[in-house]
Amino acid sequence: MSLAHRIIPCLDTDGERVVKGVNFVGLRDAGDPVALAARYNAEGADELVVLDIAASRDRRPTFLETIRRVAAELAIPLTAGGGIRTLEDGRAVVRAGADKVTVNTAAVERPALISELSREFGTQAVVLAIDAKRSGHHWDVMVRGGRESASRDALEWARLAVAAGAGEILLTSVDRDGTQSGFDVALTAAISRAVTVPVIASGGAKSPEHFVEIFQEGAADAALAASIFHDEVQSIRTLKEFLAARGVEVRLPC
């Protein structure tokens, strides 16, 4: 008996509709966030992440309304983010019904944002998203939707962010994202061993074996995917049954 490994579907939205990326470019519409949230809640998802990947200021009220409607469907935790730049942005997302706030580019530019959020909501509510891309023998932190290098070492940034109050790391491999060639085991294992907080692996998932691998070899505490769940390539229930049969501790829905 121990803490179960979590399976987390992610809804990448334009604020209102779910879209999804292949290497962060070429977005296409994949549906209604509220309907998907209800489906994942019923299928045994352990949490849900909703991101506003457009993160434009004028569409923010629309995104907050999406969070409200998604939260109303859920009896599991909800993480929301995308374009969170200030404590006030974080408050708005929590007030709309998110249990956790995820921050990315703005935290790289101003790490104090992490402390501000964790002081107000607790470290358990602050998820630092890191988009990492291999560069020689290390991984670079990428910002602005994975397009731009922050010229910063991902391991070093992860440690700093945890010291500042991040309670969890949502780690996306920019190299693997959208490729469906498997999670980045080396990256995830390196970050997971470098920090004391849980790490959610993201980017590259397709087969159930990819999930076994990231939990057993990548030391991930949770694994996140989008398109394979949205497109019903993989059902959460059968994935979890597969993991349980392979000796990975998961919460099986009744």
Add this chain to the structure above:
Amino acid sequence: MKVTILDYGAGNVPSVERALQRLGAESSRTSSPECISNAEAVLLPGVGHYAALVRALDERKLRAPLVDAIHRGVPFLGICLGLQVLFKSSAEASQLQGLNLLPGIVSALPPAVKLPHMGWNQLNAKRDSRLLAGIDAGAYFYFAHSYAVLDSNGTAAATCSHGAEFAAVIEQKNIHAVQFHPEKSGDPGARLLRNFLRIAA
């Protein structure tokens, strides 16, 4: 019977309200001492820092009416920080005093494991529990915390382990409390809330 949710500004109040609504229960949120004094049942949710909860209780003059209500036998359910505040003090803010209604203190979970203890975990039943009635022994509940009551002096009906064994479900007369989040724990969480509503009715 109406459940009065003590709203000190914690993030999980709306999800607790929604969870109660799904069960068809009537609830209202309040931060007024009078409403706590008149409550038929009190629910204290909580996430975040222990100090924020204790300071809010004192600044809003909620400590005395809450303690009085619990002493009078009003059914009480504490969630997460709402469990921790029942004890004498917490290592998270050792200069502050908790409600001191139960013997024991809140300590940090040991750093040998990943913290916060975040995610779904199972319980060890210690004795018969009204809150857990009808819930499968292997059910998972959602936890998100770094501090816990490691020695509850016999008040725990169930414990959980993450680096150390800690109190997960407290039942002591009219005092009920859980370290996890039933409002985020799917069907078993809903069942636990329904059990509390029945106990309180």
